């Protein structure tokens with residue numbers, strides 16, 4: 325009988341949510357590439373408290389060093405395959421290796437991370453009444469038979485291949501999310517992330533953009549895996565983080581594709597890395613080594629040491645070419661999807677989101693970060 329029922333006592337967490345509109349947010353995998361950029365954005369809002377849980381398999385404390393010791397920030401070494409007891413309002417669940425060489429390294433662990441890890445985070449969401457966002461992947465479409473891929477496509481995935489621990493793991497994670505939503509009323513959000521790149525990617529994690537940039541900086545040949553005509557669509561990390569936050573804050577469960585529809589073959593990507601556009605002020609480091617300057621209309625061309633060419637216009641470098649960068653063909657790995665491009669109609673309509681950074685603008689930002697970490701200044 326409701327007349328005799330005690331009124332519900334708000335927990336400190338609920339109190340903080342409704343009376344101060346503070347948010348306590350858990351980011352699993354927050355020490356990784358996308359996770360650490362997401363943490364940066366969440367920490368910009370003074371009403372957010374952020375807890376990161378990460379086992380540092382592919383992530384690093386270094387990615388979060390500017391927040392360590394901050395009163396609104398907490399970092400926990402934790403493996404999501406183990407239960408986690410924290411009190412939070414939102415969960416961004418990213419924990420999972422994303423690069424093929426890392427997720428294939430211990431495939432059983434990868435599938436446990438996807439299945440048991442997601443189950444634990446859903447159990448946590450259920451206990452505390454938190455909203456949970458899963459970073460799923462375009463890999464759920466497998467080697468797609470429809471192009472571009474929209475969210476209604478069920479995919480073409482090999483269930484027993486070497487990529488299956490990741491692809492099928494994420495598919496089960498999506499299933500768990502929807503079952504907890506239907507069975508327990510959990511508020512869920514699912515993002516299907518397409519290839520993302522930017523500063524802080526692991527330098528040697530084997531993904532194509534990080535490989536090509538590191539190879540170009542080290543003056544090694546760019547390794548295009550056969551046949552080179554396979555396509556991917558690359559999203560800059562700041563656009564990705566913006567999309568994830570909009571999805572979390574919006575009213576739609578998803579799944580929603582978040583990615584950049586600009587599609588490139590791997591051969592085109594290698595060519596683009598070879599010819600990276602710059603808009604830097606004149607006289608970059610090493611410019612004093614120019615041994616030949618000539619003009620072509622408004623364009624001034626300088627030939628530098630090691631064969632680099634700078635094209636300048638009105639005092640700005642507009643193009644830099646290193647003719648010595650070589651492109652070679654190498655063998656591919658099994659089950660490599662032949663084409664991939666997101667249909668982002670849903671993200672545009674439901675989240676008002678679309679990517680802003682073009683590949684040619686994002687690559688130099690990543691190159692700058694890689695040069696700093698590899699300690700190879702631009703004049704080399």
Ligand code: NAD
Pocket residue numbers: 352353354355356357358359377378379380381382383384402403404405417418419420421422423437441459460461462516517518519520521
């Ligand atoms: P990343 O490898 O840089 O980050 C993953 C983080 O999860 C790392 O910090 C790692 O240490 C942590 N982690 C791994 N297993 C864990 C476990 N069992 N317990 C706790 N922490 C664990 O990868 P990323 O590129 O930042 O990817 C983040 C998420 O986005 C992943 O879920 C990935 O599947 C998804 N995603 C990424 C891309 C992409 O192109 N980067 C594409 C599709 C989906």
Ligand code: UDP
Pocket residue numbers: 406407408409410443444445446447448449450451
């Ligand atoms: N779980 C967790 N943190 C919590 C609550 C649950 O890690 O705060 C884990 C729990 O250990 C369990 C999983 O989430 O393995 C699923 O929890 P749920 O309550 O849905 O299922 P049950 O415990 O009844 O199997």
Ligand code: UDP
Pocket residue numbers: 423424519530531532533535536547548549550554556590656657660661
């Ligand atoms: N790839 C390549 N050279 C490399 C690494 C990867 O040509 O050094 C290709 C790979 O065959 C695939 C594409 O780049 O077709 C994207 O691979 P990545 O591992 O970056 O991401 P995913 O396959 O998960 O999309």
